[in-house]
Amino acid sequence: xxxxxxxxxMLERMPVYLNYLNALPKSIxxxxxxxxxKALGLGEVSVRKDLAKVSDGGRCxxxxxxxxxxxxxxxxxxxxxxxxxxxxxDGELIKILLNYQGAExxxxxxxxxxxxSCTKQWNSGEKMIYPLEQLESFCTDQDINIGVIMSxxxxxxxxxxxxxxxxxxxxxxxxxxxxxVPEHIVxxxxxxxxSIIKMRMQLKEKAEVS
Amino acid sequence: xxxxxxxxxMLERMPVYLNYLNALPKSIxxxxxxxxxKALGLGEVSVRKDLAKVSDGGRCxxxxxxxxxxxxxxxxxxxxxxxxxxxxxDGELIKILLNYQGAExxxxxxxxxxxxSCTKQWNSGEKMIYPLEQLESFCTDQDINIGVIMSxxxxxxxxxxxxxxxxxxxxxxxxxxxxxVPEHIVxxxxxxxxSIIKMRMQLKEKAEVS
DNA sequence: TAGATTGTTAATCGATTAACAATC
DNA sequence: TAGATTGTTAATCGATTAACAATC
Numbered sequence: 001x002x003x004x005x006x007x008x009x010m011l012e013r014m015p016v017y018l019n020y021l022n023a024l025p026k027s028i029x030x031x032x033x034x035x036x037x038k039a040l041g042l043g044e045v046s047v048r049k050d051l052a053k054v055s056d057g058g059r060c061x062x063x064x065x066x067x068x069x070x071x072x073x074x075x076x077x078x079x080x081x082x083x084x085x086x087x088x089x090d091g092e093l094i095k096i097l098l099n100y101q102g103a104e105x106x107x108x109x110x111x112x113x114x115x116x117s118c119t120k121q122w123n124s125g126e127k128m129i130y131p132l133e134q135l136e137s138f139c140t141d142q143d144i145n146i147g148v149i150m151s152x153x154x155x156x157x158x159x160x161x162x163x164x165x166x167x168x169x170x171x172x173x174x175x176x177x178x179x180x181v182p183e184h185i186v187x188x189x190x191x192x193x194x195s196i197i198k199m200r201m202q203l204k205e206k207a208e209v210s
Numbered sequence: 211x212x213x214x215x216x217x218x219x220m221l222e223r224m225p226v227y228l229n230y231l232n233a234l235p236k237s238i239x240x241x242x243x244x245x246x247x248k249a250l251g252l253g254e255v256s257v258r259k260d261l262a263k264v265s266d267g268g269r270c271x272x273x274x275x276x277x278x279x280x281x282x283x284x285x286x287x288x289x290x291x292x293x294x295x296x297x298x299x300d301g302e303l304i305k306i307l308l309n310y311q312g313a314e315x316x317x318x319x320x321x322x323x324x325x326x327s328c329t330k331q332w333n334s335g336e337k338m339i340y341p342l343e344q345l346e347s348f349c350t351d352q353d354i355n356i357g358v359i360m361s362x363x364x365x366x367x368x369x370x371x372x373x374x375x376x377x378x379x380x381x382x383x384x385x386x387x388x389x390x391v392p393e394h395i396v397x398x399x400x401x402x403x404x405s406i407i408k409m410r411m412q413l414k415e416k417a418e419v420s
Numbered sequence: 421t422a423g424a425t426t427g428t429t430a431a432t433c434g435a436t437t438a439a440c441a442a443t444c
Numbered sequence: 445t446a447g448a449t450t451g452t453t454a455a456t457c458g459a460t461t462a463a464c465a466a467t468c
Contacts, residue, residue: 006411007434007435008408009435009436010435011404011407011408011411012401012404012408014404014407015386015401015403015404015407016388016401016404019386019387019388019403020388023387032448032449032450033449033450034448034449039388040388041388043436043437044437045436045437045438045451046435046436046437048449048450048451049436049451049452051450052450052451052452058449058450058451059443059444059449059450060442060443060444060448060449060450060451061443061444061447061448061449061450062444062448062449062450063448063449063450077407077410077411078410078414079407079410083410083413092302092305092306093306095302096302096303096306100402102386102402102403102406103402103406105403106403106406106407106410107406107410108406145413146409146413169413169416170409170412170413172405172406172409176225176229176312177229177233178226178229178230178249178250178251184416186409186412186413186416188405188408188409188412190400190405191222191225191226192310192312192313193225193229193312193315193316194221194222194224194225194226195382195398195400196312196313196316196317196318196382197221197224197225197287197289197316198218198221198222198398199356199380199382199396199398200287200288200289200293200316200317201216201221201287202380202396202398203293203355203356203379203380203396204288206379206394206396217458217459219459219460220459242424242425242426243425243426244424244425253460253461254461255427255460255461255462256459256460256461258425258426258427259427259428259460261426262426262427262428268425268426268427269425269426269467269468270424270425270426270427270466270467270468271423271424271425271426271467271468272424272425272426272468273424273425273426
């Protein structure tokens with residue numbers, strides 16, 4: 001079950017709702033789709049449809065109980081079940097993601113980092129960073145679901161191949177490189193450059209209007 | 211002119227093309243939409259339409275001259291014209307973006323960083339990081355287009371307000387907070403949590419199929 | 421001419437929005 | 445009852461895909 005069909009767009013809105021709901025003061029116990037829509041600048045009907053997909057706690061006149069809605073969304077997203085990840089890349093970058101609270105909260109359990117330019121293991125806050133050579137020996141004992149790639153461009157594809165070989169089912173790609181993977185592997189690419197360009201184009205459009 | 215209408219999706223594909231083309235070996239002088247589509251796992255017709263929107267260099271049988279196509283895309287995206295940005299947030303995070311080459315290449319000219327938890331200015335590689343108090347005095351001399359927010363959640367909205375007051379026309383938001391801004395301000399939010407959840411859901415779907 | 425390619429026009433698909441009925 | 449809200453059905457919009465004509 002749980003096979004409610006969900007669009008990518010809806011999926012991206014879910015964490016936004018969750019974040020908004022969690023930030024509400026404790027004194028607010030009920031919330032309507034209308035209010036959420038207005039607060040987040042979204043379409044009222046979109047929000048209502050989204051919420052209806054993940055919760056049946058909606059009551060006429062009252063809306064949803066905040067607590068229940070948070071729970072329903074979390075259940076739907078299944079953030080409580082942890083999945084394992086390792087990060088490969090530059091030590092400083094790794095350090096930031098390793099200690100990023102949001103990752104934990106989304107159910108991502110980052111086990112360790114691996115830096116190609118480091119020769120000794122070191123402790124970055126709570127988690128360890130090892131030399132890249134140790135990737136294989138570390139992973140064989142572990143069940144790795146997600147491999148995070150923050151490597152230099154030239155190493156990205158090779159690192160990707162290694163992670164896939166070690167059993168990663170998904171690759172979270174922070175490099176601008178297009179990664180070639182077997183068909184059954186999920187690739188999620190973050191594209192900082194595309195974000196900058198999107199902003200620039202929007203700025204330009206607004207400038208043209210005025 | 212230049213008012214070719216462009217969808218958000220297309221805009222996101224553009225930097226991907228650019229990156230792919232730039233990575234091609236020098237020996238390849240011509241490339242077809244078909245080949246690009248195959249290499250990047252995109253629809254053939256999509257790519258052809260995208261390219262047709264930004265370039266008229268397509269030749270039957272030959273495709274596009276790589277050099278020309280790169281040029282046409284760059285022109286379309288207008289990455290050569292620089293726009294100014296400042297970053298506010300944690301020093302270590304700032305440092306990474308400050309020295310990120312991709313930002314420069316996309317025409318983003320980051321002037322400086324501002325850290326609420328630092329009391330003295332320091333030099334992070336090429337650029338300076340100042341105490342947050344100095345944001346106003348620094349910006350009044352400068353023409354700021356984009357304000358980048360990497361602050362702790364609690365400070366995000368306040369920092370946003372300050373940046374808007376100082377003339378930022380766009381806010382690049384790396385916090386999970388929904389920012390309230392005047393209507394004419396562009397907000398681009400990066401949502402790490404949404405990315406994790408998207409990956410997780412895709413993994414789950416694949417698991418269900420098999 | 422045949423084949424590879426471009427670019428366009430029409431068809432399909434999916435997401436958002438509008439309209440409305442149902443309920444407390 | 446009136447009003448706020450939910451949730452659904454139909455209409456609109458936009459993007460992708462399919463089919464095809466044009467060209468070198």
